[in-house]
Amino acid sequence: MEHANEIAMLLGNFGFPILVSIYLLVRFEQKIGELSDRVNSMARTIEKILIKDKNK
Template sequence: MQQVANFGFPIVVSIYLLVRVEGRLEHLSCSINDLSSVILRLKEVIVHE
């Protein structure tokens, strides 16, 4: 029973944190892609001027 208490809690906390971080990384990835698109459009506007 002690082994379950020693290893079970850290495993549960790790899984919880991984799930939370995964969502934030997905959001960050989308934001970076959006930023790249905006930068490319700005470069096109500057070149055409």
């Protein structure tokens, strides 16, 4: 019975922070993916502009 109380206390103390951390990591991963896509798009656009200027 003591183990059940200890487990419940550990979950009470650490469960919420762990869930919040996991949630934030998932959100940041999505945002980083979006930023990466945008940076790649900008790089392609700059490359196209430089190629156009070089061909003039």
